[in-house]
Amino acid sequence: MAGGKLSARQKMINLMYLVFIAMLALNMSKEVLSAFGSINEKLAQSNTSFESKNDLALNNLRDKASENDEFAKAASTAQQAAQLSKTFYDYLEAQKNAIYEGNKIEDRKDYESMDKTQYLDETYYKSGKVSAEGQEFLDQMNAYRTGMVALVSESNKGLADQIKNDFSTADIEDSEGIKKDYIGYHFVGFPMVSSITKMTQIQNDIKVVENELLSKLLSGNLKELAKLDNYETVMTTSKGAYYTGSTFDGVLSLGRVDASTKPSRVELKLDGRAIPQDKISYDGGKLVLGVNTGGVGDHDITGTLVYLQDGKEVPVDVKQSFTTINKPNSAIIAADKMNVVYRGVQNPMTITFAGVDDSKVRASGTGLNPVKGSKYVMSPGKGKEVTINVTATLPDGGGTVSDKATFRIKDIPRPVGTMRNDDSGSLKMTREAVGAAPVGAALPDFDFELNLKVNSFKFKAPGAATVLVQGNKLNDAARNALKKVRRGDVVQIFDIKAKIQGNSTYNLRKISPVLIELTN
Structure with missing residues (x-):
């Protein structure tokens, strides 16, 4: 019952609904209501059956999780899908219970009494449009569809397309070619038993999708992944490059790294020379190399890792490389948002030394404070410049290196006055809007997001005395002056006083005024 290309199963369900809708148009009979109830029961039984199957498949995957x-x-993936499914399924169940309770239905199998439409008509739809409750229904379905597609799209495009179709909330054209929103098309004007059956059918779609995903995870995908033919060698290192004369600690492994994947024989070369066996060790299924990094430049590791599979040797080719570089002699110091630092704000900075762990780097400067790792904040004080000094301790006993950088200090730019978040400085507004809208201050071209709080301003209307206003909205005196202004006249808001929230000690530059032409 969704937009877009429909599956055969969905087309069958849609056809069933069209038949019943046609019967509804010819006067709803008790037999039709009972028929809906019968369909609802069968779907509920199917959901119970799927729940047992899905729980069994999920438990099997959990049991196998420790194998590799x-x-x-x-x-x-299965656990995330199960949680998404449960959240949406439970929401639908709660909605069905609300329909029963809202219609005061005590016997939930008395389908012949479930012919009223008002509950969902008034709950999901108000004043000709979708209500907050109706929007929540759409949001729940959208969240489920988006989450499930993200989980399965890479491994199972067919299932992802099915989810997009079965749980689409797009507008739909009815039989007369009139486009309707999802809520209006499916729930408005239908007897409650029809709406309950529709929700049970969506629950059935959830269980079907979850079952198909679990079946896929347990069958073909994992069997294919278990073959050594599908593995490639992976090399991981503790750092991206190495100093000359240091030890290369690269780790070569397959994608699967448990102890059962330890190779039976290793034949490796570094730049064409055989790597001695005493330079090779093992960590579970991972192969650890302890060779000298050599001179500056690229180095190739080639050869073969031989594995046993079903009693036969299976060779896996190795072709990896790493780069050796000279030791650094300069630091990398950068302001994250600009090439200057601003007075009155927390300036984020990143300070590192290439090839050196952040814990071995020390930085100092007036107003500089560490946050975590390579992250710092700079709160400059007086003056026009600030210098940051950096010292780093090199690994492997390489001594220390140092560097420094100087940054210019600037004040926060001049703010501009605003009305209704408009920072143009010249506006056209109604008399009522001017009287009710708050006066604000903004920094439209500033890289930092600062909250500016207006404490006072002056208001000037033609032919009236200037009024000092405390706060950010016109007071009674200013509103009285505003009443005498004619259409087309311009009023002024100037001498705006504001402070940075969280930093009341910083004095902002003079804030530009706001000119407002009255439109009534």
Whole structure:
């Protein structure tokens, strides 16, 4: 019952609804209401059956999660899908209960009494448009669809397309070619038993999708992943490059790294020379190399890792590389948002030394404070410049290196006055809007987002005395002056006083005024 290309199963369900809707148009009979109830019961039975199957499949994946990373990843995907499904399923169940209670239905199998339409008509729809409750229904379905598609789109495009179609909330054209929103098309004007059956059918779609995903994870995908043919060698290192004369600690491994994947034989070369066996060790299924990094430049590791599979040797080719660079002699110091630092704000900065761990780097400067790792904040005081000094301790006993950088200090730019968040400085507004709208201050071209609070301003109307206003809205005196202004006249808001929230000690530059032409 959704927009877009529909599956065969969805087309069958839509056809069923069209038949019943046609019968409704010919006068709703008790038999039709009972028929809806019968369909609802069968869908509910199917949901119970699917729930048992899905729980069993999910438990199987959880049990296998400890066998290898592929099963662990599949179990994680399955758990996320189960949680998404449960959240939406439980929401629909709560909505059905609300319909029963809203219509005061005590016997939930007395379908012949479930012919009223008012509850959802008034709950999901108000004043000719979707209500907050109706929008929540759409938001729940959208969240489920988006979350499930994100989980399955890469591994199962067909299932992802099915989810997009079955749980689409797009507008729909009725049989007369009139476009309706999802809520109006499916729930407005229908007897309550029809709406309950529709929600049970959506619950059934949820269970079907979850079952198809779990079946896929347990069958073909994992069997294919378990073959060594599908593995590639992966090299991980503790850093991106190495100093000359240091030890290269690269780790070569397959995608699956448990102890069962330890190779039976290793034949590797570094730049064409065989790597001695005493330079090779193991961490579970991972192969650890302890070779000298050599001179500056690129270095190739080639050869073969031989694995046993079903009693036969299976060779896996190795072709990896790493780069050796000289030790650094300068720091990298950068202001994250600009090439200057501003007085009155917390300026975020990143300070690192190439190839050196952040814990071995020390930075100092007036107003500089560490946050975490390479992150700092600078709160400059007086003066026009600030210098940051950096010292780093090199690994492997390489001594220390230092550097420094100087930044210009600037004040926060001049703010501009605003009305209705308009910072143009010249506006056209109604008399009522001027009297009610708050006066604000903004920094439209500033890289930092600062909250400016207006404490006072002056108001000048033609032919009237200037009024001092405390706060950010016109007071009684200013509104009285405003009443005498004619259409087309211009009133002024000037001498605006504001402070930065969280930093009341900083004095902002003079704030530009606001000119307002009255339109009535």
